[in-house]
Amino acid sequence: MRAAVCVRAGGPEVLEIREVPVPEVREGWSLVRVKGAGLNRSELRTRQGHSPNVRFPRVLGIECVGTVAASTAPELPEGTTVAAVMGEMGREFDGGYAEYALLPNSLLMPVTTTLAWDVLAALPETYLTAQGSLDALGVGPGGQGRLLIRGGTSSVGMAAASIAAGYGVEIAATTRRRDKVGALIGAGVDHVIVDTGEPLTAGLRAIWPEGPDHVLDLVGARTAVDSLRLVRRGGTVCVAGSLSGWAIPDFEPIAMIPSGTRLTAFHSDDIKGSAGAAVLQRIVHQVEAGVYRPNVDRVFGLDDIVAAHRYMENDQASGKVVVVP
Numbered sequence: 001m002r003a004a005v006c007v008r009a010g011g012p013e014v015l016e017i018r019e020v021p022v023p024e025v026r027e028g029w030s031l032v033r034v035k036g037a038g039l040n041r042s043e044l045r046t047r048q049g050h051s052p053n054v055r056f057p058r059v060l061g062i063e064c065v066g067t068v069a070a071s072t073a074p075e076l077p078e079g080t081t082v083a084a085v086m087g088e089m090g091r092e093f094d095g096g097y098a099e100y101a102l103l104p105n106s107l108l109m110p111v112t113t114t115l116a117w118d119v120l121a122a123l124p125e126t127y128l129t130a131q132g133s134l135d136a137l138g139v140g141p142g143g144q145g146r147l148l149i150r151g152g153t154s155s156v157g158m159a160a161a162s163i164a165a166g167y168g169v170e171i172a173a174t175t176r177r178r179d180k181v182g183a184l185i186g187a188g189v190d191h192v193i194v195d196t197g198e199p200l201t202a203g204l205r206a207i208w209p210e211g212p213d214h215v216l217d218l219v220g221a222r223t224a225v226d227s228l229r230l231v232r233r234g235g236t237v238c239v240a241g242s243l244s245g246w247a248i249p250d251f252e253p254i255a256m257i258p259s260g261t262r263l264t265a266f267h268s269d270d271i272k273g274s275a276g277a278a279v280l281q282r283i284v285h286q287v288e289a290g291v292y293r294p295n296v297d298r299v300f301g302l303d304d305i306v307a308a309h310r311y312m313e314n315d316q317a318s319g320k321v322v323v324v325p
Helices: 041-048 117-121 124-137 155-167 178-186 201-207 224-230 274-288 302-313
Strands: 002-006 015-019 029-038 063-071 081-085 100-104 146-150 170-175 191-194 214-217 236-239 262-265 296-301 320-324
Touching (some): 029 117, 029 124, 041 302, 063 117, 081 124, 117 320, 124 274, 155 170, 170 178, 178 191, 214 224, 302 320
Parallel strands (some): 146 170, 146 214, 170 191, 236 262, 296 320
Antiparallel strands (some): 029 063, 029 100, 063 081
């Protein structure tokens, strides 16, 4: 089979297309014929060498969709459409950047759908993370509250906007590029704030004088403390992305979290396997019904994986980038 193998830490060029053996099925695992894999910035960081537990060479890819080619689980017969996310895919064992992936049965989420493979591939990690983050914030149906999404044109940001717009929530979102304003409006955002690197306070207060009730911070380390200052007193900030890195230097909770304001987080590993299966199926139904509007920015072939990583690394996407074998 063909696989994109990350041969060492480095730039996009360290991803090499190689012919490798199709993995042999073993007890507790299933062989999945990969039909699509969404790209994620965590894979970019792993490729760059920022995941110290990962040993190269490694087939990256923390998610994929496809069909069961062979399985040791009776409930996963050959031909079943499945999705998989996280659970050390592409890190401890080879992931979705290949024509086949050998995955633990516990990770596989059977899905019934009429969606095209590239659309389905854009959903698991992105929409499950968006849904989990909104749940952590307490954002739900009924249109209550004001939501600020920082890093709005990331794939999770676009998905969160789509879900929250379906709830009827008033949404503001940030982007660093004016040419992405239209994409955010198309995703259901009511107010777009172009982030020039200056404090957001003035622009945000012009929209909501008291501040947002909820902030979904997908930029992460660089902006989390500022988000705590922007949210209304008693509001909630959820950090669910790491566009600016993993750690907040010199973080002092008592000094930096206003009294009564809540800081939480969401990690997509919480919704792997059976924990996310029913949620993913509901998301698929909502996409099929036109309630959610997934934004597939661009689809690359597996042979173009270097170009796909370069596209992602250069922040050219508005929404999800997908690779198909």
